[in-house]
Amino acid sequence: MSFIEPIRIFAAVLTARLRIGSERGATAVEYAVMVALIAAVIILAVIFLGRTASSTFSCTAQTVSTQGGTC
Secondary structure, three states: OOOOHHHHHHHHHHHHHHOOOOOHHHHHHHHHHHHHHHHHHHHHHHHHHHHHHHHHHHHHHHHHHOOOOOO
16 A cells, blocks of 8 residues: 555545535645645755765864864
8 A cells, every 4th residue: 555545545534524516626635735745855955965964074173174184
């Protein structure tokens, strides 16, 4: 079961519950949820990679300033 399947099930239940004839709104909701999840993944990746890159550059700068050595 992919992560999109629960969203489709939720949209189907919501459509049946609200007696919505058109699935146009449900599709918009699905896309909005997917965009929100993608944005969250991107934000977490930037935070994690930013910290890793910062520590790498700090280590490199320390190594260069002491003219050798390891981190």
